[in-house]
Amino acid sequence: MADPGTAPGIGxxxxxxGGPDVGxxxxxxxxxxxxxxxxxxxxxxxxxxxxxASPDRVSAMLSALGHLDVLDxxxxxxxxxxxxxxxxxxxxxxxxxxxxWFSGQRARIPRTAAQPEVRLAASAPLDAGTGxxxxxxxxxxxxxxxxxxxxxxxxxxxxxxxxxxxxLRQLFALLVPASPMRPARRRRPAVHGAIHPGRTVRRALRxxxxxxxxxxxxxRPRPRRVVLLIxxxxxxxxxxxxxxxxxxxxxxxxxxxxxxxxxxxxxxxxTRELRLRDPDxxxxxxxxAIPDWSGGTRLGEVLKAFLDRWGQRGTARxxxxxxxxxxxxxxxxxxxxxxxxxxxRLAHAVVWVNPHKGRSGYEPLTGGMQAALPSVxxxxxxxSMAAFEELSGVISRA
Amino acid sequence: MSEPTVPGSxxxxxxxxxxxxxxxDEGLATAAYLALVxxxxxxxxxxxxxxxxxxxxALAQLTGRPIYRLQCYEGLEASQALxxxxxxxxxxxxxxxxxxxxxxxxxxxxxxxxxxxFLLARPLLQALEDSPSVLLIDEVDRADDEFEAFLLExxxxxxxxxxxxxxxxxxxxxxxxxxxxxxxxxHDALKRxxxxxxxAHPDFDREVAxxxxxxxxxxxxxxHQVARATATLRxxxxxxxxxxxxSMDWATALHTLGARELDPDLxxxxxxxxxxxxxxxxxxxxxxxxxxxxx
Ligand SMILES: Nc1ncnc2c1ncn2[C@@H]1O[C@H](COP(=O)(O)OP(=O)(O)OP(=O)(O)O)[C@@H](O)[C@H]1O
Ligand SMILES: [Mg+2]
Numbered sequence: 001m002a003d004p005g006t007a008p009g010i011g012x013x014x015x016x017x018g019g020p021d022v023g024x025x026x027x028x029x030x031x032x033x034x035x036x037x038x039x040x041x042x043x044x045x046x047x048x049x050x051x052x053a054s055p056d057r058v059s060a061m062l063s064a065l066g067h068l069d070v071l072d073x074x075x076x077x078x079x080x081x082x083x084x085x086x087x088x089x090x091x092x093x094x095x096x097x098x099x100x101w102f103s104g105q106r107a108r109i110p111r112t113a114a115q116p117e118v119r120l121a122a123s124a125p126l127d128a129g130t131g132x133x134x135x136x137x138x139x140x141x142x143x144x145x146x147x148x149x150x151x152x153x154x155x156x157x158x159x160x161x162x163x164x165x166x167x168l169r170q171l172f173a174l175l176v177p178a179s180p181m182r183p184a185r186r187r188r189p190a191v192h193g194a195i196h197p198g199r200t201v202r203r204a205l206r207x208x209x210x211x212x213x214x215x216x217x218x219x220r221p222r223p224r225r226v227v228l229l230i231x232x233x234x235x236x237x238x239x240x241x242x243x244x245x246x247x248x249x250x251x252x253x254x255x256x257x258x259x260x261x262x263x264x265x266x267x268x269x270x271t272r273e274l275r276l277r278d279p280d281x282x283x284x285x286x287x288x289a290i291p292d293w294s295g296g297t298r299l300g301e302v303l304k305a306f307l308d309r310w311g312q313r314g315t316a317r318x319x320x321x322x323x324x325x326x327x328x329x330x331x332x333x334x335x336x337x338x339x340x341x342x343x344x345r346l347a348h349a350v351v352w353v354n355p356h357k358g359r360s361g362y363e364p365l366t367g368g369m370q371a372a373l374p375s376v377x378x379x380x381x382x383x384s385m386a387a388f389e390e391l392s393g394v395i396s397r398a
Numbered sequence: 399m400s401e402p403t404v405p406g407s408x409x410x411x412x413x414x415x416x417x418x419x420x421x422x423d424e425g426l427a428t429a430a431y432l433a434l435v436x437x438x439x440x441x442x443x444x445x446x447x448x449x450x451x452x453x454x455x456a457l458a459q460l461t462g463r464p465i466y467r468l469q470c471y472e473g474l475e476a477s478q479a480l481x482x483x484x485x486x487x488x489x490x491x492x493x494x495x496x497x498x499x500x501x502x503x504x505x506x507x508x509x510x511x512x513x514x515x516f517l518l519a520r521p522l523l524q525a526l527e528d529s530p531s532v533l534l535i536d537e538v539d540r541a542d543d544e545f546e547a548f549l550l551e552x553x554x555x556x557x558x559x560x561x562x563x564x565x566x567x568x569x570x571x572x573x574x575x576x577x578x579x580x581x582x583x584x585h586d587a588l589k590r591x592x593x594x595x596x597x598a599h600p601d602f603d604r605e606v607a608x609x610x611x612x613x614x615x616x617x618x619x620x621x622h623q624v625a626r627a628t629a630t631l632r633x634x635x636x637x638x639x640x641x642x643x644x645s646m647d648w649a650t651a652l653h654t655l656g657a658r659e660l661d662p663d664l665x666x667x668x669x670x671x672x673x674x675x676x677x678x679x680x681x682x683x684x685x686x687x688x689x690x691x692x693x
Contacts, residue, residue, distance in 0.1 A: 056590060060438070064593075067435045068408070068428070075408070078428040082593040086586055088443070091596060200485065222472065225582075256543050308635070313445075314539070314581025342635065345677060 300335030444597030447641015
């Protein structure tokens with residue numbers, strides 16, 4: 001068993017430029033430890049740090065090392081970084097893990113995945129017949145059930161019992177958010193539009209070389225990207241579960257053109273986790289990925305992080321961006337106002353969902369809401385199933 | 399064709415790139431070197447204008463290989479990437495055959511219609527046919543993900559099968575460079591087949607070196623000031639942070655105006671060369687260029 005505390009080091013290592021300073025580590029030449037063992041141990045450390053480092057990637061690192069000087073720490077650094085990392089989010093973790101393993105220090109690795117059993121709903125699992133609500137086991141009267149559903153659809157999810165919540169989840173499974181469309185260049189066969197040469201030639205061949213008619217193709221409308229930013233800070237706890245279920249339904253309906261991030265004290269991309277088919281598993285996976293459940297809110301900063309790392313590059317460009325938050329912001333709101341304005345410039349439409357808006361007499365008085373509203377195209381409620389249905393309508397028409 | 403000597407280490411490759419006028423850092427040189435010797439595609443991700451496309455061109459130049467570029471866009475389909483049948487010429491051929499009464503044997507006619515000479519090779523097929531080559535798949539993040547799945551197939555065995563003609567296989571796998579601006583995340587299955595490199599904006603020294611190399615007429619003083627001012631602009635959350643392309647445009651504009659150094663007034667007047675959106679220009683003007691590019 002390899003132990004990070006005694007990992008071999010080699011030469012001396014100068015950190016890559018541009019990235020965070022991983023410090024200068026000094027290396028003692030420790031012969032005898034097999035390169036393969038070293039790499040396998042490093043891969044384990046890296047996985048702990050939250051970087052995938054799958055076996056095929058590890059074998060790519062080994063073969064990269066076969067072409068480089070294994071005694072040169074910079075070469076080892078790059079052989080690993082080029083083969084084991086899959087995106088900019090991996091790079092910081094990689095640097096920390098690299099330093100930890102190869103310098104023999106046990107550096108503290110940020111453990112995003114170390115937040116188990118998140119309180120993704122203080123509620124029962126989705127087994128059929130959970131709890132009191134379903135009472136005596138007989139098939140419920142359909143009409144009564146339907147009207148109960150109707151009532152449930154309009155109830156504020158914050159005030160539901162576990163059983164009602166469980167039932168609501170089944171309704172969520174039926175929700176298929178439609179997506180906004182826009183014209184695109186992709187073509188499909190049609191009666192009008194550009195000529196489809198392949199089809200025309202095949203037809204002419206059948207007709208003995210005579211071009212009897214030109215076959216056409218036409219642009220097929222494409223879904224617009226939808227980006228959901230869901231506030232999972234303390235004040236949103238009663239709604240986070242429902243919002244993530246909404247997000248799950250949206251991702252399932254349009255896996256390619258939907259992106260979901262949670263915002264709170266930090267930004268976490270949960271799209272990948274929400275792609276799992278089963279909503280409970282998807283939410284559990286999403287919950288694992290979210291490190292800041294129920295923390296305080298730093299909307300402005302987190303929105304900036306989103307725009308810097310994703311939005312600006314294109315995730316927000318031309319998209320319908322939906323911010324789900326009560327707008328509670330600790331501290332000043334200037335940053336939030338500026339970032340919302342920036343978001344507005346990039347996005348096709350900005351939708352803000354505030355669960356409190358569903359309450360009668362609600363006025364958007366929180367500083368955060370005041371700061372955000374000038375940059376919002378649609379301001380909607382998000383406190384009940386009915387409100388979510390309405391929200392999908394707003395998104396698809398945006 | 400025998401290749402010019404292939405560099406034997408990342409350092410040698412860096413020197414060879416340098417000789418073409420492309421100045422890589424250690425990470426990029428290692429990435430390109432490994433792509434060359436491991437026959438593994440290089441996936442380059444980074445902001446606009448950091449030199450992703452230019453790297454592929456420099457690699458083609460130094461290896462003496464032809465370069466084929468597939469520019470991706472939304473709706474890109476296999477026929478535009480692989481091959482298409484030359485519809486016009488096929489029809490002419492049909493007509494000619496008909497006139498010569500050769501149309502009597504439909505099977506033969508059809509076979510003659512799907513002959514190699516009627517095939518229009520697109521970049522992927524060209525790169526495999528003209529081996530060894532450099533294949534640049536530019537801005538793959540703009541293509542749809544169905545196209546990604548298709549690319550994955552081609553890149554895994556470097557063969558293309560054409561039902562009417564047979565299978566085309568590259569004698570030597572092409573050196574493949576894929577670029578992405580990260581407008582969306584490219585599927586992990588595709589990235590796993592590649593070496594992944596995140597290309598950041600160059601640091602100050604490298605940017606000065608690039609400016610000096612690419613624009614020898616620009617004074618050292620001006621190159622320094624442009625590099626520093628560009629670095630400042632990159633910290634401002636602009637809609638489009640300037641890349642190397644923009645700092646070069648800026649230095650060129652300033653040089654054309656006869657400037658030997660950059661002052662706040664000149665900076666304000668030439669901002670259009672380095673910023674590509676009106677909103678960005680307005681924002682920077684509102685921040686008072688004197689404060690940003692101080693005297
Ligand atoms: N390291 C470098 N050495 C020399 N020239 C460079 C370097 N990096 C960038 N350049 C120059 O900067 C310009 C922009 O580079 P290029 O077009 O390759 O960027 P890109 O990353 O492909 O951008 P985009 O995402 O907009 O396509 C080119 O003229 C290129 O020659
Ligand atoms: Mg480019």
